[in-house]
Structures are given as C-alpha cells and as structure tokens.
Amino acid sequence: MNEVTWVGVRERVLRLAEHHESDKVFGARGHGFRLGPVMSEEQLRALEADLGVGLPAQYRSFLLHVGAGGAGPHYGLMTPSLGDGGWQWRGIGLAFSAQPTTAEFAGRPFVAEALQSELDALDDQEPEKAAFATDEEFRHAHAAWDARYEELYDAQEAGAVFLSEQGCGYTSLLVMTGPHRGAIWEDLRPMDRGIEPTGHDFAHWYRSWLKRTEQRLDS
Template sequence: MNWSGVRERVLALRKAPGTAKVFGAGGHGFRLDPPLSEAEVAEAEAELGVSFPPAYRSFLLEVAAGGAGPDYGLYPLRRDDQGWHWVALGDTREVNPLLGRPFPSEAERARWTEELDTREPREEDFPDEDAYRAAYRAWDDEWEPLNQAMTAGAVCLGHQGCGYFTWLAVTGPDSGTLWNDLRAADGPLEPLSVDFPTWYLTWLHRAAQEAAGAPSGRPGRRR
C-alpha cells in the first residue's frame, strides 16, 4: 500500500473552513500522532504477541500511530511505562486481553450464541423463584466473557458513536478484515465490505468534500 501524501492531506484539513461539518472532527480535530519507526512497530508486535496486517502496519509506519480518521478517529498506538497499548476515548488504555487468540469465524460466533441461548433457564424448571433467579443470574453472567471472545484476535480501531465500534482482525484466516460492532444496540458484529486502506481513504475523500462544503451523499450518522 502506498500512503504517499496521505498524512499531508489529513493535516491540511485542519485549516479548511468547513471542518466543523465533518462528523467526529470535534474529537480528533484532524490531528495525527507521529508515525512509528520500524523498531517501534516490531517491538509492539512482539510485546502484544501479534503481527499487524500489512496495510495497518504500513499506515503506522508511513501515516500515523493514530488520530484523525473515520467517525471519532483511530485509537493511537502508544507506549508508556506499562508497555504498548491503544488510547481509547477518555485517554483510557485499550489492549484486548484476548488479542493473541485466533479471531473467530462468523460460524463459530453463531454457534457460541446459539449454544448459550439454548441454556437459558426456564422458571418452570425450578422449585421456587429464588432458585430460578440465581440460575438466571449465573447464566446471564456468561454473556460478558462470550461477548469478549467474539472479538478475540482483533484490535478496536475506534468509536463510531452510541457505543458502536470498528474492529480490525489481526489473527486467524480473517486477519486484515474490518468489522462493524453494533452489539450495544443488540445488533450484529458484521464484516465491512472494504479493506483498511479503502476504509480510510474513502473517509479522507469524503471529509475533504464536506470540509469544502460539498454534500457528502451519505446517510445520517450515529451520534
């Protein structure tokens, strides 16, 4: 992937008169972290136990460690005294605890969900309400680790708004694919139909149009 000129195009939008019209610009302000060096990227990969997909890796090396990007921007990859991590909203450290595991297939996620659904306790199977409620709480508690397992082997790239996120698979057969996470509203974790470069460059083209006052032609965004 050739990212030549992309960093300069993004930074130039900081001075465009209509940047306030671009969704999410109030958060990232068209600012970019400096790119990482080859040594830094290699160190991050070794510490995190993964190899970044080529397009994302080259972005880190040639454009930025994070910052301006689709929606509310790309979570920057940074290092502090605790090690490498991504910086999420509110300057919180973000590292997927299951990052080194294989990213599950859609079939696996569907099977896990169906299996847990079938084990939902039924009140008529318990001698009293207290026993049922205790069993239901134990069953309901299983959803949190299951939801976490759904994005094993993936990096959370950024926040779309309203609790929706974009993920990048970095392990397994689907490494390099992007995923739209709508689970905050009981929606799916669904694949995006574009790769990382297309996703980022489409946003940049649209942002430049909007900042220049041209209609984007896109549907309303989540806020």
C-alpha cells in the same frame, strides 16, 4: 501493500484542519484532524512482540508513514502506546475514544463468528422462573447462565483492536489474526446484530473516509 498507498495522505489529512468548515464533518470535534507522530520500525517490532504476530501490512505501513493515530473515520483512530502493562491501543488526543485494547488480547484468535452461534443458542436457553421450584434455584441458574453469556460476549472481541468509536456504542474493529486479518469489522451488538464484516480492508476504509471528507469540504 507498500508505503506508496500512503504517499501524501498525512499532508492531505492535516490540510483538512485548516478548512473553515472542518468542524462540521462528523467526528471532527473528536479528533480535530490531528495525527500523532509516525512510529519507528523499532517501536513497531516491539508492538508486534507483545502482539505475538505481525501487524496487518496496510495498517503497519500506515503507522510507519502517516501517523500512530488521531484523525480518521468516525471519532478518530486509537493509538498504540507503551505503558506499564505493555503495548495497548488508547484514545490519545481523542475526545470520544473507544475502549482500550491490549496487544496481548488483540493477538488471540479471532473467532467472533463462531462465538455468535454459541451466543444465539445460549439466548434460547435463558432460564425461566416458572421452571424452578424455588426463587433461590432460579437465581443460581440464571447467574450461571449470565456469567457464561458475558464470558462469550467478551471473548468475541479477542483477536481484534477497537480502532474507532462510531458513537452510540458502535465501534469499528481491525482484525489482527486469522483468515480475516487486516479487515475492518463493526461491533453492532448494541443493536443486536453482533460483530459483522464491512467487506473492506484498512486501506480502503481509511482512504475512502479521506476522499469523502475532501469532497464534502470542497463542494
């Protein structure tokens, strides 16, 4: 999708900050309808070099024509930034930010669905104390089980960027690799629902938020 998708979007977002009821919009106190500066083509190529894959087209165009981060759904968009450890997405300017994501981690294969099946199976295999002859044997077995669970849990996040904090531990992710590349998924694991697709791409997700926000403030 080309930059036509984003014509006038930056101006529309920044205009919302001037509305006298803008702070009543959910998440607005977290981002203040502020947008970071747009990124240059040179910066995008450097980011993609760390990522190991090209950015999803809609999101790449957004970074180039709207802003690197800031105002957006929920508590706002994380921003790609270059630090000592390379490129990563951080909550620059956000009062409530999601966890940072390194470009290297976001460039790994996205296999959240497959890993969820393994996690579900592992849940059924949690060691029970009554099955062990001693407390020490049980603690050892449970520690090994817990370590494996944490490993799979953390691996579910690979291949995606934690793009926006929803609140209560829920997060919106942008998938960077694989067949779901460019799609918005939600991390709903705090309610034991796993990482699930929204059915929307980045452009639909962002523009729908903008339209809903404008309609609310104009009503």
